[in-house]
């Protein structure tokens with residue numbers, strides 16, 4: 036840390052070589068420059084995986100951060116019940132995180148404690164005390180974002196949340212700024228690193244679910260409650276945020292259909308491969324006229340799609356804009372420094388706009404159209420897509436005919452089929468089908484009928500299939 040010789044955790048501005056140039060321009064310019072040199076004080080609450088990563092990145096990349104921010108960024112205070120493991124320089128450590136929210140010297144509070152109870156109180160307190168907020172907390176934004184942004188607008192501060200979705204991928208910035216000239220038609224993303232890590236390890240190495248999940252926890256990818264990862268809740272939080280940004284609608288966590296990956300078996304991954312697909316856990320949001328669909332579930336994707344080859348803890352978001360067409364954003368979706376990358380980017384953005392009026396800043400969530408527009412979502416029963424069906428059937432004549440008949444009666448056609456020979460001594464065989472695109476309720480009804488026949492053992496495994504073509 037050449038530029039932090041006094042060992043403070045301070046991002047240093049380059050020496051102001053051009054001071055005399057500015058002096059020649061007169062007092063007003065010099066004063067403005069002097070104001071810009073005042074360091075910005077930040078307080079970080081929560082020094083776990085992401086908090087520690089944020090401190091490390093701020094210190095290590097101090098020179099770049101100062102140059103890009105236009106002024107010094109100083110970590111003045113940390114809120115943490117446990118002593119931080121990282122080097123914190125001369126920052127004050129407060130065991131009561133609320134001390135950070137009320138400290139008059141703090142300009143930006145960085146919330147990295149997670150959860151929605153204390154975090155919500157902390158963020159609201161910081162806003163009420165006139166502090167800008169940076170958060171990585173997807174649950175907080177998805178569930179309480181509408182209230183938080185309203186409070187922020189009232190107090191003239193900004194709440195930034197790049198790190199809340201897809202870890203280090205700057206997808207919030209892409210949607211808010213890079214794609215802002217587009218009408219977004221749909222987006223689909225692998226937005227839970229833990230889930231993708233588990234599916235990839237099962238696929239590549241045939242490892243067991245529990246073993247891989249434990250490794251994801253050790254690596255700091257998984258949520259404090261890992262059921263949020265494997266049951267799809269974490270991905271649902273992120274999808275709600277992406278949907279609000281992409282379609283200009285309020286955050287509506289209660290509208291997202293959610294399925295996790297716990298029912299996916301190794302044999303489904305293998306059958307999917309045989310049929311030319313990969314199984315990924317996707318969050319999908321799509322516009323249908325004035326209505327939207329918003330769903331999270333395991334999905335078969337053609338294996339030639341780039342997104343089907345995004346593996347391990349990597350996340351990817353595929354966005355279809357009307358002007359640009361498809362664009363894919365890919366990178367590490369979890370982990371300390373990857374997420375810190377997004378946290379620090381928000382800090383720099385905020386420092387850059389500290390002197391702007393609230394109206395001059397890019398709004399966190401722009402609502403397109405009437406206040407009530409975009410509140411109507413298509414229920415999962417109406418969603419149309421192809422389906423993968425796997426069932427265990429008796430190895431007898433006429434079984435395939437019977438099942439085809441049930442599907443045909445429902446107007447469902449079979450696009451692909453795998454049926455293996457029975458192993459010696461076994462009376463049942465697996466039967467795998469891919470259907471054409473039909474409404475979810477049609478498949479649901481057909482599956483009920485199939486399960487009711489004496490020829491099928493146990494329940495039918497069904498996974499949605501998406502082509503993800505522009």
Ligand code: HSE
Pocket residue numbers: 199201202226227228229230256257258264269368369370
């Ligand atoms: N548990 C989350 C994941 C962390 O695995 O994606 C990043 O949000």
